Amino acid sequence: MTDYIKYLLSPFILVLHAWGMALGGAYAWVGFAVLMWILCFDAFLKPSHHIRDTRYPWIYDAVITCTVLACFANIFFYAYLAGNGHFVGGAAQTGAFLGTVMIGFVIGAPPVHELFHREGLALRTLGRIGQCLVFDPWREITHVVTHHMHTATPTDPDYARRGDTVYGHFTRTFPGQWKESYHLEKMMWTKRGRKWYDLRNAWVFKVAYFSLFLAVLFSVGGLVGGGLACATLILGPRMQLEVFNYCNHYGLVSATPGRFKKHHTWNHLTPFTRILALEITNHAGHHDDSYKPFYELAPDEIGPKQPPFILCVIMAFIPPLFMMAMKPLLKDWDDHYANAQEREIAARENTRAGWDELNNDSSNLNSGAMALA
Amino acid sequence: MNDVRAQRNLAAEQICSVSVGDSNKDGFSVNRNDMLLKAALDQGIDYPHNCRVGVCGQCKTKLISGKVTPMVDLALSPLTNAEIESGYFLACQGKVRGNINIEIKLGQHHVVPEQQVAGRISLWKRLPGEVIELRIALETPFQYEAGQYGFLAESGSFVRRCFSFSDAPPAEAGVGATEVGFLIKRLPGGQFSEWLFKEDRTGLKMWLHGPYGVMGIDDADTSGICVAGGTGLAPVLSILEQRLSSSAHAKFVVIFGVKFANELFAMDKLAALQTRFPGRVRIIPIVSHEPENSTWQGARGLVTAPINEQLGVDFSSVAAFVCGGLPMVNAVEAKLIAMGMNPERIHADKFMPTG
Incomplete structure (x- = not known):
């Protein structure tokens, strides 16, 4: 039964964060502090290859459903408190804000992602509406259709090529996703012979529930509370998700779009990251069968691995550090995972990034790669 | 005893029968919630298909009765609206939810396995109408059927495009071609074709991935x-x-x-x-x-x-x-x-x- 209990960690942190915010003052930092402490502690743990108990899947589903609902409650609560001047002083305001940002990303986004991949109508609908928590009701369509179909190729807006910084990635990925969302939505209404404004179009539903979400947020928090809550969602789940995407396929190469192989993604398999991120960092399994629930994903023990999750996210904001960590890993990937065609693409990508040393067989970067992995 | 019966009933509920047209001979069974194409192929059934990811449309199947849930909105598939409204779905994207009756031609052809082969351009020739005749001498023989197509990519490039083979495949069964030919039209602004037309590319290394598509299957003596x-x-x-x-x-x-x-x-x-x-x-x-x-x-x-x-x-x-x-x-x-x-x-x- 311990497997089922593990996934209560996310709602537990949410409750702690809400409790801390309710108390105010220095307690507003509780959620943020606990979450960061767990992630930092996790960075020192060995990868876990444990397969989850799947005898009672409904328990997992109940937990993540409650987590999504609790995340809605949490953001409304934050908007209410922030809008009513509950947080006195910069420290309390900062703690509550940062906590809501990071918890929105680490705890709010994974169950939303999990649920919009589900097949059942109820859970999938909750996942779709849950996209309000990542401040983008269109995130699903470009993710499920484009990202999963074009993994590790530049035609996927979520993909970062070798040498790309996270800041450059932001400027490309958002416009790329918006363009792709429009293209896919247009394809759906055009093929069905509908006008763009037809009320049956999917985008109408998305606009409707997102507008309702914003209306509730601003009505409970006013202009200040609603605005701050939106800011936490934009800076947290919305932007950090792109940092996650930036890291998770960084520099990898697929020569056969639509034919995912397990080496087309990095994995982060430390125990608490797996639990908090609902196994999404167990990424090869997810791409291998994106309809497989998180508790059925088997970790890829021999697949490419990045440094611990929290370290990757932090390093991504310091490009020289991130590149320094990634180059040996990519060299190792080229030498041990890529097929012949992918190696040739990788070599050209190295040149494009100005990393010709990775194309040198005598490069001693490999030893570093093994150490980091 | 009741438990055993209950388990049997449950097992029976989890198995769905797939009947094909009016015939009983082509029927098979799948587990409830299995993807139809994958379940059929796992049983060795010659189900028409190619890409398996909802792009090529070769596994297009008509649902006569029963329930199949598409994994992605069918409007994003190669199916036309008329086909969707007529009950067509893609078997590679369709989860079987119960007993179903479908319309599909099974056993149409022997499926040629996917291959990823390198080669060098042996002929680059401009033809009228802004068309290039491209021939590639392959490092490894490549099997395909008449009417099929493959993806071409320059060595080191992400950019790849699909083109139909212009030669008949070798007559002997199981023998691959050592050279393949294509006719490629220049599309203004097209990344691949503009690159190809820019200069004589003879000798360049290319990658061929395929084959895909089914087009030329019919009785041999039919005019x-x-x-x-x-x-x-x-x-x-x-x-x-x-x-x-x-x-x-x-x-x-x-x-x-x-x-x-x-x-x-x-x-x-x-x-x-x-x-x-x-x-x-x-x-x-x-x-x-x-x-x-x-x-x-x-x-x-x-x-x-x-x-x-x-x-x-x-x-x-x-x-x-x-x-x-x-x-x-x-x-x-x-x-x-x-x-x-x-x-x-x-x-x-x-x-x-x-x-």
Whole structure:
């Protein structure tokens, strides 16, 4: 039964964060502090290859459903408190804000992602509406259709090529996703012979529930509370998700779009990251069968691995550090995972990034790669 | 005892029967919630398919009764709205939710396994109509069937595009081609075709991934009409050569359409087939935009124009092989059906130019 209990960690942190915010003052930092402490502690743990108990899947589903609902409650609560001047002083305001940002990303986004991949109508609908928590009701369509179909190729807006910084990635990925969302939505209404404004179009539903979400947020928090809550969602789940995407396929190469192989993604398999991120960092399994629930994903023990999750996210904001960590890993990937065609693409990508040393067989970067992995 | 019975009932509920058309012989079973195509292939059933990821549309299946849930909105698939509304779905994207009855032709052909092969450009030749004839000498023999296509990519590049093979595959079963040919049209702004047209690329390393598509499958001795628009001629050439070689009797009419007379390309290849198989190939080049006052003496109009009684073909007994842009193929299909052709004998490859 311990497997089922593990996934209560996310709602537990949410409750702690809400409790801390309710108390105010220095307690507003509780959620943020606990979450960061767990992630930092996790960075020192060995990868876990444990397969989850799947005898009672409904328990997992109940937990993540409650987590999504609790995340809605949490953001409304934050908007209410922030809008009513509950947080006195910069420290309390900062703690509550940062906590809501990071918890929105680490705890709010994974169950939303999990649920919009589900097949059942109820859970999938909750996942779709849950996209309000990542401040983008269109995130699903470009993710499920484009990202999963074009993994590790530049035609996927979520993909970062070798040498790309996270800041450059932001400027490309958002416009790329918006363009792709429009293209896919247009394809759906055009093929069905509908006008763009037809009320049956999917985008109408998305606009409707997102507008309702914003209306509730601003009505409970006013202009200040609603605005701050939106800011936490934009800076947290919305932007950090792109940092996650930036890291998770960084520099990898697929020569056969639509034919995912397990080496087309990095994995982060430390125990608490797996639990908090609902196994999404167990990424090869997810791409291998994106309809497989998180508790059925088997970790890829021999697949490419990045440094611990929290370290990757932090390093991504310091490009020289991130590149320094990634180059040996990519060299190792080229030498041990890529097929012949992918190696040739990788070599050209190295040149494009100005990393010709990775194309040198005598490069001693490999030893570093093994150490980091 | 009750538990055992309950377990049996549960097991029975989890198994769904798949019946194919009115026949009982093609039926099979799958687990509830299994993806139809994967479940069929896992059982060794020759289910038409190619990409398996909802792109090629080869596993298009009609649902007669029962419930199948598509994993992605079918409007994002290659199916037309009319097909979706008629109950078609893609087997590779369809989860079986209960007992179903479907319409699909099983066992149409032996599926050639996917291959990823390197080679070097052995011929780069400009043809009229902004077409390049490209030939690639392969490092490893590559198996494919007439009418199929493969993805081409320059070594080191992410950019890849699909093109139909223009040669007939080797006649011996299980033997791969050591050289493959393509006819590639320049599409302004197209990443791949613009790169290819920029300069002579002879000697460059390329990668070929495939084969995909099913187009040329019909009875070997059946005569046929081939209709090609532009570089849709490539698979037609492949099918034509293969069918002429494998039958001693089959005769073909080839309707080949381009916009202007000076854009007619690969006519030497068609003429060579005429010479090699005397009396069995008739060629009708047709131009749609040729100025009235030009010296062109041949047929004018769209490729549908020559499809009439004067063609001297018994439409009810021949097969058709049609390749070109979507509107062209749709128009040809409609005309052929209006002339009395059995829709099941029309083998079409509709392509969208991607350059």
